[in-house]
Amino acid sequence: MNDHLQGIQTGDATTTEAPGGVSVPDVPSQRFYVTTPIYYVNDIPHIGHAYTTVIADALARWHRLLGEETFFLTGTDEHGLKIQRVAAANGISPQEQADRTSERFREVWKLLDISNDDFIRTTEPRHTRSVQALLQQIHDNGYIQKRRYSGPYCVACEAYYSDAESQEHGGNCPVHGTPLEHFEEDNYFFKLSEFTQPLLEWYEANPHAVQPEGKRNEALGLIRQGLEDISISRTSISWGIPVPWDPGHVFYVWYDALTNYITAIGYGADPERFETWWPSVHHLLGKDILRFHCVYWPAMLLAAGVEPPHQLNVHGYLLVGGKKMSKTRLNQIFPADLVNGNEKLGFAAFGVDGFRYQFLRDNPFGPDGDFSYEGMLTRYNADLANNLGNLLSRVATVVASKCGGIGPAPQIASPLAQVAKEVYDETAAAWAATAPSRALEATWRLIREANSHLEAHEPWKLDPGPAVDAVLGDALEVLRIVAVLASPALPTTTAEIWQRIGLSGTAAEQRLPEAASWGLYPGGLRVTKGAALFPRLS
Numbered sequence: 328m329n330d331h332l333q334g335i336q337t338g339d340a341t342t343t344e345a346p347g348g349v350s351v352p353d354v355p356s357q358r359f360y361v362t363t364p365i366y367y368v369n370d371i372p373h374i375g376h377a378y379t380t381v382i383a384d385a386l387a388r389w390h391r392l393l394g395e396e397t398f399f400l401t402g403t404d405e406h407g408l409k410i411q412r413v414a415a416a417n418g419i420s421p422q423e424q425a426d427r428t429s430e431r432f433r434e435v436w437k438l439l440d441i442s443n444d445d446f447i448r449t450t451e452p453r454h455t456r457s458v459q460a461l462l463q464q465i466h467d468n469g470y471i472q473k474r475r476y477s478g479p480y481c482v483a484c485e486a487y488y489s490d491a492e493s494q495e496h497g498g499n500c501p502v503h504g505t506p507l508e509h510f511e512e513d514n515y516f517f518k519l520s521e522f523t524q525p526l527l528e529w530y531e532a533n534p535h536a537v538q539p540e541g542k543r544n545e546a547l548g549l550i551r552q553g554l555e556d557i558s559i560s561r562t563s564i565s566w567g568i569p570v571p572w573d574p575g576h577v578f579y580v581w582y583d584a585l586t587n588y589i590t591a592i593g594y595g596a597d598p599e600r601f602e603t604w605w606p607s608v609h610h611l612l613g614k615d616i617l618r619f620h621c622v623y624w625p626a627m628l629l630a631a632g633v634e635p636p637h638q639l640n641v642h643g644y645l646l647v648g649g650k651k652m653s654k655t656r657l658n659q660i661f662p663a664d665l666v667n668g669n670e671k672l673g674f675a676a677f678g679v680d681g682f683r684y685q686f687l688r689d690n691p692f693g694p695d696g697d698f699s700y701e702g703m704l705t706r707y708n709a710d711l712a713n714n715l716g717n718l719l720s721r722v723a724t725v726v727a728s729k730c731g732g733i734g735p736a737p738q739i740a741s742p743l744a745q746v747a748k749e750v751y752d753e754t755a756a757a758w759a760a761t762a763p764s765r766a767l768e769a770t771w772r773l774i775r776e777a778n779s780h781l782e783a784h785e786p787w788k789l790d791p792g793p794a795v796d797a798v799l800g801d802a803l804e805v806l807r808i809v810a811v812l813a814s815p816a817l818p819t820t821t822a823e824i825w826q827r828i829g830l831s832g833t834a835a836e837q838r839l840p841e842a843a844s845w846g847l848y849p850g851g852l853r854v855t856k857g858a859a860l861f862p863r864l865s
């Protein structure tokens with residue numbers, strides 16, 4: 328193999344070699360398990376759902392680039408009163424409601440190039456088995472007790488609130504602002520109160536388990552207030568998973584839902600598989616469900632004698648017009664309207680990668696962020712059309728006019744080599760910290776520097792020769808590295824860049840960190856101009 332080809336796939340090459348000929352085994356050194364919340368099937372997917380799912384997808388893709396064995400799970404949450412009521416309002420059975428809406432989620436994830444390895448539905452038999460196994464274990468360990476319960480309930484949250492919380496919000500749900508209903512029934516209770524101290528100890532021993540810091544403090548605040556036992560079953564509904572020791576009850580939807588994360592990796596069915604993936608999981612979720620994930624879920628696992636999750640990454644809300652999206656506020660935006668455009672709404676077609684880039688780049692992970700169509704347009708034109716798209720089209724144009732369409736090799740001592748190294752380090756650190764916006768900002772620095780390098784040397788004004796080759800070779804090398812680093816965000820367009828600069832295979836098949844080393848673009852490859860990658864939008 329030519330020295331320059333090492334570490335990149337050039338058609339027939341399938342093994343990965345680091346520069347210097349050191350062989351890199353294709354055996355994964357680590358595993359990465361990432362999840363999104365499983366979404367309720369009462370509502371169709373909007374950009375809030377897409378926000379979490381695109382981030383999870385990009386993380387999964389980044390870890391695949393690192394050569395890690397990756398498992399990416401998403402799915403739908405299909406039981407509970409909320410679904411039962413929506414189904415009744417639509418004149419269909421809950422199962423039909425679940426089937427239809429679950430399919431809508433799968434369609435939208437396909438549209439957005441989501442590379443999930445599994446899609447779990449809580450109405451699947453494998454899930455019933457796993458929920459019953461987990462709750463039976465908690466029951467056997469003595470942490471479940473039957474009691475009579477009455478209290479204010481929010482059907483939208485599928486949660487009871489305390490009288491104090493209800494009073495504080497004038498009898499309304501603290502999350503939805505809608506009136507709480509009074510429910511009374513025999514319930515099984517999970518003795519959450521016994522886990523106040525174990526949870527505090529777990530938080531102490533695992534200071535990075537809940538990210539970012541502000542969300543960890545919020546969770547700790549909830550625990551420090553002292554935890555009350557919680558009701559985990561219902562007799563008032565039938566649309567749920569039966570309690571194995573008392574089938575007149577079904578599990579309350581949250582205890583059913585949270586268990587999805589272990590169902591999919593074989594809890595209660597395949598202990599070996601379960602051990603392989605658990606507890607090294609990275610849960611992604613919005614702050615609306617922090618309490619369930621950062622308090623109830625680790626407590627349930629501790630009660631069952633299972634280790635709590637490795638990491639919970641909690642992000643803020645994506646707001647539209649300063650408000651959380653909701654059906655009743657009519658401020659929901661649907662992914663397809665931004666991907667394909669919607670004339671009625673005055674939306675341009677950003678394409679799949681344009682959509683993904685916006686939601687990964689715009690809003691730092693953690694705080695709330697307002698979605699603005701104008702902001703999306705500006706960012707698309709600046710970062711994608713001008714910076715990345717222009718770099719490719721300029722380079723391809725000048726390679727055609729000055730180098731007969733054949734891309735030259737980079738200079739090993741290029742001033743861009745050091746930038747590329749720094750950019751890789753920053754990009755990798757940001758993905759490792761679940762900070763996609765920072766990761767892309769870092770990667771884009773390399774694009775900007777390459778554009779400045781071109782402008783400083785103006786190869787289009789020079790006669791063909793070594794000076795032109797040097798500048799263009801460096802720019803092609805930047806495009807190669809950027810294609811790899813940006814592939815988690817822009818899977819389709821980076822595959823296209825890879826091909827247009829003459830490389831075979833795909834950017835996503837490369838392995839980091841080797842593929843980010845400077846000097847691997849071999850030169851001597853045909854460079855194709857093609858249509859604008861990101862046409863300017865107005």
Ligand code: ME8
Binds near residue numbers: 367585611613644
């Ligand atoms: O809560 N901004 O499902 P759900 C940011 N089934 N993220 C948003 C968002 C917004 N405006 N709107 C939705 C449930 N999300 C349960 C979860 S998990 C065991 C069970 C995202 O359909 C965000 O990830 O209401 C939020 O946590 C999730 O969708 C809520 O989805």
